[in-house]
Amino acid sequence: MRMHANKYHRSRSPWTSFFQFYQREHQSLPSNLISSLLQNKASSQNNIYAWRFFFFFFFFFLILIFSPL
Secondary structure: OOOOOHHHHOOOOHHHHHHHHHHHHOOOOHHHHHHHHHOOOOOHHHHHHHHHHHHHHHHHHHHHHHOOO
């Protein structure tokens, strides 16, 4: 993996670094569509936090659905 600018290494959280990597590398996926919906008043940093909670609740309900199986 190539080194990026210093602004991507500001926060040490693996969640935020993963979603910053995800948003940079997958520009044309449906994530860009949903992020454009979330971006009407949010900055890029708030958009990263919105993605983190979005995927957290998504995987949480996914585990909750598949846990009785």
